[in-house]
Structures are given as structure tokens and as C-alpha cells.
Amino acid sequence: MKLLLLLITILSFSCSTKNELPNIIFILADDLGYGDVGIYNAKSNIPTPNLDKMAKEGMMFTDAHSPSTVCTPTRYSLLTGRMAFRTGKVGVFNTPGGPSMIEEDRLTVGEMLQSKGYKTAVVGKWHLGLTFFDSSGKHIKDGGIEAVQRIDFSRKIPDSPLSRGFDYFFGTPNCPTTDQLYAYMEGDMIPVPPTQLLNKDPLPKHIYSLDNDDGMIAPDFDLEEVDNKFLSKSKEFIEKHSKNSKNQPFFLFHSAQAVHLPSFPGNDFKGKTSSGPHGDFIFQLDYIVGELLKSVEENGFGDNTLIIFSSDNGPEVPTVVNMRKDHNHDGAYPLRGVKRDNWEGGHRVPFIAYWPGKIKAGSVSNQITSLTDFMATVAEIIDFKLPNNAAEDSYSMLSEFLGLNKGKQIRKYMLQQSIEPYRSQTVKLSIRKGPWKYLDHIGSGGNQYTNNDDYWSMPIEKNIPNDLTGAPGQLYNLNWDLGETKNLFFEYPEIRDELIKKLNQFKKSGRSTNLKEITEVDLKKYEPRKFVSSENDTINYRLFIPENYDSTKKYPLILFHHGAGGLGNDNVKNLESPLILEWAGKERQMRNPSFILAPQIPITKNLIGENGKPRTGIMKVHIRAIHEIIDDLEEEFSIDTKREYITGLSMGGECTWLSLIERPDRFAAAVPICGGDWIIDMKAKEIGEKFSKLPIWVFHGDEDEIVSVEVSRKFVKALRNAGGNPKYTEYKGVNHDSWTLAYRDNELIDWFFSQSKIKN
Incomplete structure (x- = not known):
């Protein structure tokens, strides 16, 4: 009954907001620690009356986390719902840098909201990479002052926020007051370029002012008034929207400079607290x-x-060290670790949600949540169905906002990432399950802990035991040990091993959220059949016939080629695929009723050659037999011969290419997935020349250890060299099983069934 009421409440909420979608504002602070906000830290001497009031009138989360312990990856994850380590990019950007960390075809929160009629804006620090050009039009990839001096500021920036889901942008390319480019950007241009080197002499001098790089500065750029400038632009956006488009919902992402070092509070705020420049900030x-x-x-x-x-992310090293010493203020309180560290202080952050009439005032949530969850939460609010290739690490917190969970955890697991800036520049990961937290590394996973008084090093912690000798990772129970002082790596092997297994699974699968639920068909719906070809080749196959088949209508047909694991004569192993199970399911068939043909390549003693790969000559015989099966099915059923499609995975990807060569006139579209290694050298050029006009979408994982990703890259290159325009998706961090993601991709399915030989 409770579940029914929950569903009714959420559904009624979604329905009620279709005609009156809420405006959404996300305010992101920079390097603000869990203990920097008064309502999170009773020991703090720094007044934060507005944040405290917002929490008392809204919902305060006590177990919320930035996806990363540094800024660029967190911003990527916030706007995409995906962990940034999956991109393969490490660290943060320096100007010029680029290109954008957000891939061109990656769905963002902004684009999702635009599709529902929202006006979208971002004001402040972008820091996700931008493509700048020199006067010859060449992309400047290096950073530094000399690189900034080569920028041609008359050229538009192609991967600006305007191309990533935002209608309006005013801000800075990277960190506003610690970068080589001190200038404001508006839209996809920098209207007032830098003209001279930064003169630091007039700037404040104190222990919190040292993170201020040399660079080029524009004449209208005042380093001490950056946040006031951002505030005025956000207020201006809200005011103009009220005057001109009040009935249109809006999304504003206000990305503050505060409180990133250097601590340069505006003139109106200097000396306002008893906690020095950083307290003022x-x-x-x-x-x-x-x-x-x-x-x-x-x-x-x-x-x-x-x-x-x-x-x-959490508070910065010099900030924590010196604020503890000089002002008895701990921005990481009560946690271990700071910015860059994978301990809680590096990523457990303040999180306050305020929504009058929806969120109960004074609510406190212990729900485990990540900033990646913003995307799925917004999707549910606006009734947007996320595809399987978006928001792969995002869970909706809407039911928590509405007070409907009654203590039930939404997330079973949560990922975090950190970076070791002084060692290997490699990403370190951790995983949460309830109170249990596993870190896949020793030490902080980020900062150096020394006693050498280095500005960027944390002092060695007192009263905390050293990491267990011989333990390659760390395991903590945060209910017992929020300060992460006792490594339980050897004491709870079952929990440790479960978390290690899940972490590896989430890395390889490309996601930590469940794939959207899709009904699987009973395999008995696939009719078992046998066929003997004109060459006396026997092929077992399965055929799915659309429910309520009507011979007066035309139906598309999909030919599915299995991988090497499906070889045999049992007419069963050829059915192991999400396509077989789900494309014949209720939801898929309601939208695209179709025949699905799943032949099984028989195992014969001559099929596999001495090199361990199928003999092309023998495989061609089987391919010809399968084409004869389709010929017979066209006679038996009302099949739309202009909408016959082909796809296959691994070995089946190779069969897809061979089938195209055998009958180049048959198919309306093709989707080969991670296959072709035993025909690539002899067939790539031929395929490129023959099928440059055929709609083809190729999929592969960039960490495929069975069939190198270079195989698909060569096929795609050959098609493009021949004048073709194939679609190509390369999954970051995915091994051989790229087909699970591909066959559950709604965009692929819609694209597939939209193709026809009439259209093409």
C-alpha cells in the first residue's frame, strides 16, 4: 500500500508539473568544505546566515558528495550524470587547453531541459575545456602565457557552453583568479581580450593569496570583484527573464569563484568576519x-x-592548514582529508535543497547522494525519459525531496574519484555501500602528507595509525569510524571482496546505475527451425514472429548474428543477447513490431583455421545459406523488403560485414559491433567502397581485449575515405561487451527502424 501511495504521489507530481514546470537554480561553490557552513559545523566562527536559513527552510543533506575531489571532473559529472573517469581524461584544464571534456554527442542537463522548453544559462566558472585557435585556425593544445598570447580572439569557440546545452553564458574559461587567461567570456567569444601581463603588486598579500598564476589580463577584469560580477550577471538573467519570458521555465547554473584560492573577497566584504580574508570570502x-x-x-x-x-569538492590544503592554525576554524570538520583526498573530507560536501511547497522546511536527510544525481532528479521532475547512454551514474532524489522514502536508501552503491597530483597523475577510486567504504589505494589518494611545511602539503596526522602493512586498499565503516582511522581491510574480507567486485563491474560496464527496465520475452516465443541450403548446408535458426501478426501489413526484419559463444548445433546459444531478449519484448514490439531472425553458425571441424579464427571460405557458405533463409521468409511472411536490417556482435560483427558483401543490395541499415578482426586487412577497402552510402552505425569499447578497437576504427575510416558518413560510438572504459550498452540504446533503436531503402 505504501509503495502504491508513493507511486501515486510521484505520478501526480509529474502530471501537475507538465503545464507548470519548475524553475531550477543550482549554485555551486568552489572548494567549500563540509565544515565551512555554520549549520554543518557548530564550532565554526564564520557567519553563514543565508545558507543556514536556506537549510532551515529546505532540506539539508548530511551524506552528500562531489563525484570528484577536484573541480573539472565534478563539473562534468554534475552536468552529465556520469563519472568523469569514464572519459579517460585526468586532472583539470589550464587555458587554452581543450577540447571540451563534455563530448559533443553527450546529453547534458542543459540539453535535456532545453528539450522541455527551458531557457538555460550558466554564469561563472566553466572549467570544462575549450577549444581556442591561433590566427591560422590551428587548435592551441598547450597551456601557459605563451599559448594565451597566440589565441586569435576574433574566432568563435566551437565547444563553448552554447554548444553543450546552454542558451546564455557569462563567465571565465577556467579558474577566474588563478589561470593564465584573466578575461570574461560571453557566449562563444571573449569580447574584451587580455592586453597585458597581470601586475600582482596591487593585489592583497596574505597566506591565502598565493595561488595566483602569472598570466595575461583584460582591461575590464578585476580579480577582487569577480564574484560580484558573476552575481550581477545572474541577477540580470533572472530579472530579464521575469520581464520578457516569465511563463517560460528557466535553469540557471551559478558557478561561483568563491571560495577557491586566492581568497580575494570583494571590497565590501573585507574585514566583515574575525576569521581573516578566507573567512570574509x-x-x-x-x-x-x-x-x-x-x-x-x-x-x-x-x-x-x-x-x-x-x-x-572539499576545502583546499593551505586553507585548512592555516585556518586551523590562525582562526581555530576547520573547513573539513569532522572529517579526515581535504581537496584531492579520497577520504571523506575531500568529497563530502554541504548540500541544501530549497523548494517551497514541495520540500518540507527543516528536513534533514541522511540519504547517500552524489552530484551526479542532479541529472536523473531533474529528468524525473520534468518527466524526461533518460536513454541508456546518458546519466550512467545518476539516481533520482526526487522522492527524497518530497519526503516519501521514510529512511529507505535510494542508492545501493556510490562511486568517488580522486587524483594524485604529485605522483602518477592517475585516478584513484572508492566505492560506498551503506556505511561501508572501500578505497582502491593506500594513503589519501591525493595529497602528500609530510612535515616539511610545504605550502601544498598536509601535515602528517597525529593519533591516526599508519595504513596496515601489506594492505593494498582501505576499508572503513563510517558509522563506527567517520574519521576513517581504522582500516578494516583484513577484518571483513566478504564485504571487502564484494565492494572490489562491484567496483570492477562498474568500471567495465560503463555505468553504476541499473539499465532502464525493459521487458524480456520468453525465449519460447522464438520458433525453432531448420534449413538446408542449395549448397546442402544445414542451418538451425530461431524466428520471432510479431504478436498479432497481420499478413495484410508489412513488417521489418532484423537479422542478428551471434558471437563465437553462440556457435553450435543446439539452436539455443544463438539467443544470448539483449537484442534477442528485449527487442522482442512488449515495449520494443509495441513501438516497432518486427521479425527477428537468429541463425546459428554450426560448429564443424574445418570452421576454425590454424590461426584460431574462422575460415572465411566456410563462413561464406553459411552466410549464403542465411540469405536463402531470408528469401524463403519473404515468401512465407509479409516482410517489408525495404526495411531489412542486419547486426551482430563480436564474431557476429564480422558476419555482418561478410553478409553485406554477399548481398550488398539487401539491407537498409547495418550495425556491426566490435567485430571484423579476421577480415579487416582484406575487406576494409572493399567495404568502404561498396557501402559508403549505406547507413551504418559501428560500436566498440576502447578497452576491448578480445577484438582491438582499431578494427572498428579502420572500417569507419575506410567508409569515410570513400565518402561515407557512418555513425561511430566508442565506449570509454568498456571491454569486449559493448553490445549490452548498444542494444539498450534507445537512440540506436529509433535510428535503426527509421532507415529504409526508399529513404536511403
Whole structure:
């Protein structure tokens, strides 16, 4: 009964918002620690009245996390719902840098909201990579002052936020006050370019001002007033939207500079606290939050706006070290670790959600959540169905916002990533399950801990035992040990091994969320058949016939070629694929009723050659037999011969290419997946020349250890060299099983069934 009420509440919420979608504002602080906000840290002497009030009138999360312990990866994950390590890119950007970390075909929160009619804007720090060009049009890939001086500022930036789901952008390419390019960017241009080297002499001098790189500065860029500039632009956006488009919902991503070093509070905030320049900076950030909430109210959006506040990672090393010493303030309190570290202080962050009339005032949530969850949460709010190739690490927190979970955890697992800047520049990972946390490394996973008084090093911790000798990782129970002081690696082997297994699974599968539920068909629905060809070749096959088949209608046909694991004569192993199970299921067939043909390549003593690969000559005999099966099916059933499609995985991907060569006129579209290694050298050029005009979509995982990803790259290159325009998807961090993601991709399915020989 409770579950039914929950579903009714959420469904009624979705229905009620279709005509009145809420405005959404996400305010992201920079390097603000869990203990930097008063309501999270009773020992803090830094006043944060606006954030405290927001929490008391909304929902305060106590177990919320940035996906990464540094800024660029967190911003990627916030806007895509996907862990950034899956991109293969490590670290953060320096100007010029680029290209954008957000892939061109990657769905973002902004694009999703645009599809529902939202006006979208981002104001502030972008820091996701941008492509700058020199005067000859060449992409500048290196960083530094000399690289900045080569930028041709008259050229548009092709991968600006405008190309990643935002209608409006005002901000800075990277860290506003510690980068080689000190200039504002608007839209896809920098309207006022830098003209001279930064003069640091007039800037404040204190222990929190040292992270301020040499660089080129624009004449209108004041390093001490950056956050006030961002605030004025966000308020301007809200005011203009109220005047010009009040009935259109909007999304504003306000990405603050505060409180990233150097701590340069604006002139109006200097000396406002007893906690020095950094305390003043935190106070200014709190003021900015208050001003944004006030602007929402004053412009008539207060009753229908969801506002979320959080931080991109934990507090910075020099900040924590010196604030503890000079002002008795601990921005990481009560946690171990800081920015870059994989311990809790590096990624457990303040998270406050405010939504009058929807979120109960004064709510406190212990729900485990990540900033990756923003995308799935927004998707549920606006009733957007996420495809399987988007938001792969995102869970919706809407039911928690609405107070419907009653303590039930939404997430079973959660991933985190950190980076070791001083060692290998490699990503370190951790995984949570309830109170249990496993780290796949020794030490912090980020900062150096020494006693050498280095500005960027944390002092060695007192009263915390050294890591267990011989333990390659760390295991903690955060209910017992929030400070992560006792490594339980050897004491709970079953829990440790489960988390290691899950972590590896999530790395290889390309996702940590469940694939969207799809009904699987009973395999008995596939009729077993046998066929003897004109060459006396016997082929067993299975045939799915659409439910309620009507001979007066035309139906498309899909030919599916199995992988090497499906070889045999049992007419069963050829059915092991998400396509077989799900494309014949209720949801898929309601949308695209179709025949599915699944032949089984028989095992014969001569099939496999001395090199361990199938003999092409023998395989061609089987391919010809399968084409004869299709010929017979066209006579037996009402099949649309202009909408016959072919696909296959691994060995079946190779069979897909061979089938195309055997009957180049038959298929309307083809989807070969991670196959072709035993024909690539002799057939790539032929395939390119013959099928450059055929709609083809190729899939492969970039970490495939069975069939090198270079195989698919060569086929795609051959098609393009011949003038073709094939679609190509290369899954980052995925091994051989790229077909599970591909066959569950709604975009692929829609594309496949949209092709026809008439159209093409």
C-alpha cells in the first residue's frame, strides 16, 4: 500500500508539473568544505546566515558528495550524470587547453531541459575545456602565457557552453583568479581580450593569496570583484527573464569563484568576519546565495523554483592548514582529508535543497547522494525519459525531496574519484555501500602528507595509525569510524571482496546505475527451425514472429548474428543477447513490431583455421545459406523488403560485414559491433567502397581485449575515405561487451527502424 501511495504521489507530481514546470537554480561553490557552513559545523566562527536559513527552510543533506575531489571532473559529472573517469581524461584544464571534456554527442542537463522548453544559462566558472585557435585556425593544445598570447580572439569557440546545452553564458574559461587567461567570456567569444601581463603588486598579500598564476589580463577584469560580477550577471538573467519570458521555465547554473584560492573577497566584504580574508570570502559567498534567493522572490519566481546549493569538492590544503592554525576554524570538520583526498573530507560536501511547497522546511536527510544525481532528479521532475547512454551514474532524489522514502536508501552503491597530483597523475577510486567504504589505494589518494611545511602539503596526522602493512586498499565503516582511522581491510574480507567486485563491474560496464527496465520475452516465443541450403548446408535458426501478426501489413526484419559463444548445433546459444531478449519484448514490439531472425553458425571441424579464427571460405557458405533463409521468409511472411536490417556482435560483427558483401543490395541499415578482426586487412577497402552510402552505425569499447578497437576504427575510416558518413560510438572504459550498452540504446533503436531503402 505504501509503495502504491508513493507511486501515486510521484505520478501526480509529474502530471501537475507538465503545464507548470519548475524553475531550477543550482549554485555551486568552489572548494567549500563540509565544515565551512555554520549549520554543518557548530564550532565554526564564520557567519553563514543565508545558507543556514536556506537549510532551515529546505532540506539539508548530511551524506552528500562531489563525484570528484577536484573541480573539472565534478563539473562534468554534475552536468552529465556520469563519472568523469569514464572519459579517460585526468586532472583539470589550464587555458587554452581543450577540447571540451563534455563530448559533443553527450546529453547534458542543459540539453535535456532545453528539450522541455527551458531557457538555460550558466554564469561563472566553466572549467570544462575549450577549444581556442591561433590566427591560422590551428587548435592551441598547450597551456601557459605563451599559448594565451597566440589565441586569435576574433574566432568563435566551437565547444563553448552554447554548444553543450546552454542558451546564455557569462563567465571565465577556467579558474577566474588563478589561470593564465584573466578575461570574461560571453557566449562563444571573449569580447574584451587580455592586453597585458597581470601586475600582482596591487593585489592583497596574505597566506591565502598565493595561488595566483602569472598570466595575461583584460582591461575590464578585476580579480577582487569577480564574484560580484558573476552575481550581477545572474541577477540580470533572472530579472530579464521575469520581464520578457516569465511563463517560460528557466535553469540557471551559478558557478561561483568563491571560495577557491586566492581568497580575494570583494571590497565590501573585507574585514566583515574575525576569521581573516578566507573567512570574509566565505561570508561573501553566503551573501551571494542570499542575494540570488532574494532575486528569485522579487521577480515572482519564489513559489515555483527549486534551488540547490553545494560545493565541487572539499576545502583546499593551505586553507585548512592555516585556518586551523590562525582562526581555530576547520573547513573539513569532522572529517579526515581535504581537496584531492579520497577520504571523506575531500568529497563530502554541504548540500541544501530549497523548494517551497514541495520540500518540507527543516528536513534533514541522511540519504547517500552524489552530484551526479542532479541529472536523473531533474529528468524525473520534468518527466524526461533518460536513454541508456546518458546519466550512467545518476539516481533520482526526487522522492527524497518530497519526503516519501521514510529512511529507505535510494542508492545501493556510490562511486568517488580522486587524483594524485604529485605522483602518477592517475585516478584513484572508492566505492560506498551503506556505511561501508572501500578505497582502491593506500594513503589519501591525493595529497602528500609530510612535515616539511610545504605550502601544498598536509601535515602528517597525529593519533591516526599508519595504513596496515601489506594492505593494498582501505576499508572503513563510517558509522563506527567517520574519521576513517581504522582500516578494516583484513577484518571483513566478504564485504571487502564484494565492494572490489562491484567496483570492477562498474568500471567495465560503463555505468553504476541499473539499465532502464525493459521487458524480456520468453525465449519460447522464438520458433525453432531448420534449413538446408542449395549448397546442402544445414542451418538451425530461431524466428520471432510479431504478436498479432497481420499478413495484410508489412513488417521489418532484423537479422542478428551471434558471437563465437553462440556457435553450435543446439539452436539455443544463438539467443544470448539483449537484442534477442528485449527487442522482442512488449515495449520494443509495441513501438516497432518486427521479425527477428537468429541463425546459428554450426560448429564443424574445418570452421576454425590454424590461426584460431574462422575460415572465411566456410563462413561464406553459411552466410549464403542465411540469405536463402531470408528469401524463403519473404515468401512465407509479409516482410517489408525495404526495411531489412542486419547486426551482430563480436564474431557476429564480422558476419555482418561478410553478409553485406554477399548481398550488398539487401539491407537498409547495418550495425556491426566490435567485430571484423579476421577480415579487416582484406575487406576494409572493399567495404568502404561498396557501402559508403549505406547507413551504418559501428560500436566498440576502447578497452576491448578480445577484438582491438582499431578494427572498428579502420572500417569507419575506410567508409569515410570513400565518402561515407557512418555513425561511430566508442565506449570509454568498456571491454569486449559493448553490445549490452548498444542494444539498450534507445537512440540506436529509433535510428535503426527509421532507415529504409526508399529513404536511403
